[in-house]
Amino acid sequence: MRSGVPSQHAAKPVVDQIINARWIIPVRPRALLHHHALAIQQGRIVAIGPRDEIHAAYTAAEITILDQHVLMPGFVNAHTHAAMTLMRGLADDLPLMTWLNEHIWPVEGRYVSPEFVSMGTELAIAEMLRGGTTTFNDMYFFPEAAAQSAQNMGMRAHIGHVIIDFPTAYAANADACLQAAADLLPRLQQMPLIRQSLAPHAPYTVADAGLRGTRELAEAEHLPVHMHVHETAHEVEEGLAQYGRRPLARLAELGLLNPRFLAVHMTQLDADDLTICRDSGLHIAHCPESNLKLGSGIAPVARIREQGIAVAIGTDGAASNNDLDMLGELRTAALLAKGFSGDPTAFPAWEVLEAATLGGAEAIGWGDLTGSLEPGKAADCIAISLDHPATFPVYDPVSQVAYCAGRDQVTHVWVNGQIRIRQGQAVDWEESALFSRAQAWVKRIRDKDQNT
Ligand SMILES: CSC[C@H]1O[C@@H](n2cnc3c(O)ncnc32)[C@H](O)[C@@H]1O
Ligand SMILES: [Zn+2]
Numbered sequence: 001m002r003s004g005v006p007s008q009h010a011a012k013p014v015v016d017q018i019i020n021a022r023w024i025i026p027v028r029p030r031a032l033l034h035h036h037a038l039a040i041q042q043g044r045i046v047a048i049g050p051r052d053e054i055h056a057a058y059t060a061a062e063i064t065i066l067d068q069h070v071l072m073p074g075f076v077n078a079h080t081h082a083a084m085t086l087m088r089g090l091a092d093d094l095p096l097m098t099w100l101n102e103h104i105w106p107v108e109g110r111y112v113s114p115e116f117v118s119m120g121t122e123l124a125i126a127e128m129l130r131g132g133t134t135t136f137n138d139m140y141f142f143p144e145a146a147a148q149s150a151q152n153m154g155m156r157a158h159i160g161h162v163i164i165d166f167p168t169a170y171a172a173n174a175d176a177c178l179q180a181a182a183d184l185l186p187r188l189q190q191m192p193l194i195r196q197s198l199a200p201h202a203p204y205t206v207a208d209a210g211l212r213g214t215r216e217l218a219e220a221e222h223l224p225v226h227m228h229v230h231e232t233a234h235e236v237e238e239g240l241a242q243y244g245r246r247p248l249a250r251l252a253e254l255g256l257l258n259p260r261f262l263a264v265h266m267t268q269l270d271a272d273d274l275t276i277c278r279d280s281g282l283h284i285a286h287c288p289e290s291n292l293k294l295g296s297g298i299a300p301v302a303r304i305r306e307q308g309i310a311v312a313i314g315t316d317g318a319a320s321n322n323d324l325d326m327l328g329e330l331r332t333a334a335l336l337a338k339g340f341s342g343d344p345t346a347f348p349a350w351e352v353l354e355a356a357t358l359g360g361a362e363a364i365g366w367g368d369l370t371g372s373l374e375p376g377k378a379a380d381c382i383a384i385s386l387d388h389p390a391t392f393p394v395y396d397p398v399s400q401v402a403y404c405a406g407r408d409q410v411t412h413v414w415v416n417g418q419i420r421i422r423q424g425q426a427v428d429w430e431e432s433a434l435f436s437r438a439q440a441w442v443k444r445i446r447d448k449d450q451n452t
Helices: 051-057 082-087 096-111 114-130 143-153 174-189 208-221 233-243 247-253 271-280 288-293 301-306 326-341 349-356 358-363 397-403 431-449
Strands: 014-024 033-041 044-050 059-073 075-080 133-140 156-163 194-200 225-229 261-265 283-286 310-313 381-385 410-415 418-422
Touching (some): 014 051, 059 397, 075 114, 075 261, 075 310, 082 096, 082 133, 114 143, 114 418, 114 431, 133 143, 133 410, 174 194, 194 208, 271 301, 310 326, 310 349, 310 358, 326 349, 326 397, 349 358, 349 397
Parallel strands (some): 014 059, 261 283
Antiparallel strands (some): 014 033, 033 044
């Protein structure tokens, strides 16, 4: 494949860098390229083509040679609560509402603050970048703190302004959340790696008034909406009892569903729900490991995809997953779709890689910039070394990435052309220093909250 490569007779342009790789999986187009290279200038991909042609066409200030590696777009984690790394392993083996009501919400009530969110988000970014994630779609309190952490650490983030009815350390009610979102929008617009959404928490925590306010602000500011929906059977039963209709139907009636709506979880879907999803054009963030661990249910991904409904992949927070590992998550998604449907062709390797990259970018309205390696797009890319016992032999690199590579094999990560991970190590921060700072929070939470 040859894309964006100038004629070799013209004067040779100088680019910032060229990355040579044994294999490139650009995701779009769906192709496996052998011995190709990527030319990058000012954070953007300017060309992708056979190695010799790229070197004949460009001079580069920096050349990286990845001769045992797959180069591919970074993963887009379509649903996170990044700061919840500080609560990883605090409450396990519980159903969702017990986990939230008796453990997570009380701890959040005591500790969540801008400082807590900065610390937890930094830990999450360190983990996600090491695992090859270059963009995350977040929903948490104090979104400015999360945005600032992502911008400082050079990671791309889609930051959700949370909307929730009950009083928290962040805001008194849904109206105050909407006001905080409106006030913050211009500040976050100044951050080049950040885009924003509105994030009403769930149908059971935001009444109709807050959802109408969400729709109005989303329409006025052209913002996407990111929300937990149909996570458990209990949520659907409770919604039916309280509102006389299933939560998804209620959201449709409130005018919230459209291609800029990202419904997270969606484990409970009847035929009418699937029709609503298909007709509205919404996207689904599938979080299989969090759903399994909380015993919430299994999203019927094969049936969802048969209807042409777009699926992205997310980890959810580190307190319910308990990791932020997109390679692990996409593998679980592929295997679960096959096992649950009884069809091994459900969610094949190529399609699950697409869902974990471009599918995530499109789900958050960022498909113009990231999620695939194409000229004009941001150089958000990762290298995975296949020179490892876990991935030997290599008949098909796509199969290796989907079914057997581990995140310890992610050697290089670039966001917007800036190297963030080199030879498996963070470039700009010491992980041990992050852990030392985080330890103060861990001590406070442990002393007060464990074994009480
Ligand atoms: C209001 S900020 C986000 C809010 O969501 C909570 N949360 C984390 N994981 C889940 C989940 O799987 N379902 C519902 N709510 C979840 C988190 O603790 C924050 O309070
Ligand atoms: Zn969640």
